Amino acid sequence: MQPLLISLAFCILGIVVTFLLFGAAMGDRSEEVQPPKAPEPRQDGFFLEEGMDSSPIMETPTNALLLELEHRARTEHKAAESFVRGPSAESLHASSEPPQAN
């Protein structure tokens, strides 16, 4: 009787070990086939001050607009300097843009 019980115990132990190994192997595989994680959405936090750009996509149009404004300020400044050198109603409202080439 005793050898039979020992054999039975070994069989049960073998089955358990087999299941454990199979489970572990399947777990590794399921990790392998998981699709890459999408980047987590950016959270506003301590290091994003109010008023800072939260998206790099916004950076380009913002800087483009800033450059446009600075160009406008320069050309208007030059037009205003011309007015101060020779003040008249005409020079005050003269165009600040150079004539377009044909």
Add this chain to the structure above:
Amino acid sequence: MTRPQWELLSGLPQEDGERILALGIRKTLAEGEILFSLGAEASHIYLVERGGVNLTMPVRIGGAQKEMTVEDRSQGQSLGWSALIPPHRFTLQAQAREHTELLALPRTDLFDLFSRNPAAGYAVISNLARVVGQRLQIFQAMWIREMQRYVELRDA
């Protein structure tokens, strides 16, 4: 290196000019370095010896604050005249647009010299009035040009 023609010292006898320049503390800025910020206490007026400085004011674009250049100062020109006029607070930010060398003239030393040499003080303040006056006229003209544009857009 040729010596700059200082707009602030124009018309001064050479020895008076030298005395004023002797008060200067040499200051070097790397490209992009801030010389002073808007709202800061103005204790020095600056003469640009070499390089250039952009004077900027903040604008909000799409929720972001950006510094917009409204004027620039280069060799021989002065900036920071808020140091000589109450309430002695800068109304612009100054940032080096390239490697820049300046002379920083302390207000207290400058006024002390003016009290001992009123003729030099008169000449410097006259030059300053010319610079400030021209700037006022230019910005008045810019402002009315914008108003004219507003009228034209409104009528369009």
